[in-house]
Each structure stands twice: as structure tokens, then as C-alpha cells.
Amino acid sequence: MVQIALVGISVILLAIIFKNYKSEYSVYISLAGCILIFYLGLSKLELIISTIKKIQAYINLNESYLGILIKIIGITYIAEFSADLCKDFGHTAVANQIELVGKLTILATGMPILLALLDTINKFLTS
Numbered sequence: 001m002v003q004i005a006l007v008g009i010s011v012i013l014l015a016i017i018f019k020n021y022k023s024e025y026s027v028y029i030s031l032a033g034c035i036l037i038f039y040l041g042l043s044k045l046e047l048i049i050s051t052i053k054k055i056q057a058y059i060n061l062n063e064s065y066l067g068i069l070i071k072i073i074g075i076t077y078i079a080e081f082s083a084d085l086c087k088d089f090g091h092t093a094v095a096n097q098i099e100l101v102g103k104l105t106i107l108a109t110g111m112p113i114l115l116a117l118l119d120t121i122n123k124f125l126t127s
Contacts, residue, residue, distance in 0.1 A: 003040065004037055004040050004041065005071070006125075007036055007037055007040065008033065009032060009034065010033075011029060011032070011033025011034075011036075011037075012030075012033075012041060014029050014033075015029045015030050015033075016120050023066065027089070030043055030085075030088065031085075034081065034085070038077075038081075045073070048073070049070065052066055052069060053066070053088050062116070064112065065112075065113055065116075068109060068110060068112060068113055071109050072106050072110060073111055075102055075109065076106065077100060078102070079102025079103075079105075080102070081096040082095075082098050082100070083095040083096075083099045086098060
């Protein structure tokens with residue numbers, strides 16, 4: 001985490017320096033920094049996925065649920081990343097719409113899990 005924080009601080013300082021001389025370079029530096037930080041954070045995502053697979057081995061879970069969870073993580077990251085970039089460049093209305101659509105997409109993606117939960121509850125109540 002310290003490495004990621006240092007990369008982030010370095011990118012921001014470079015972007016601030018270049019913003020005074022060539023403002024378009026500041027955008028490119030910020031975007032490159034975001035991509036680098038995402039690359040460094042991929043190891044955390046691999047850890048999360050391996051942990052979920054271990055949990056799946058202990059508990060009999062449908063594999064499609066694991067896929068849904070990974071999709072939800074991806075949707076969350078993409079929505080937050082793009083909304084934050086829009087906010088950084090002063091387009092708050094667009095950022096809010098991205099966040100709203102991201103939340104709706106997460107809700108729609110998670111519907112099979114909700115339906116399975118309700119089905120399980122219904123089986124317990126009718127038994």
C-alpha cells in the first residue's frame with residue numbers, strides 16, 4: 001500500500017507541475033498513473049478471487065455466483081474510476097450519472113443471487 005500511495009503522490013505532483021506548462025500533459029500523466037496503480041492493485045484482486053474460491057470449496061456454492069461477484073467488483077471499479085476522472089475534470093453531472101448507472105448495473109447483475117436467496121427462504125418456509 002505504501003508503494004501505491006507513493007506512486008499516487010508522485011503522479012499528482014507531476015500532474016500539478018505539468019498543468020502550469022502544458023495542461024494536456026497533466027491529463028495524460030493522471031491517466032497513466034491510474035493505470036499503473038490499477039496494475040499494482042491486481043495482486044489484491046487475485047488474492048480476493050483465490051479466497052472466494054477457497055470459501056467455495058468449504059461451502060457448496062454455485063460457480064455462477066462467483067462469476068457474478070467478480071463482475072460486480074469489476075463494475076464497481078470501472079464506475080468509480082470513470083466517475084472520479086469526470087469529477088477531476090469538472091464534469092460532476094456526468095460523474096453522477098455514471099455512478100447511478102453503475103449502481104443500477106450492480107443491482108441488475110446481482111438479481112440471480114437475490115432470486116436464489118428468496119428461493120431458499122421460500123423452501124424453508126414451505127417445508
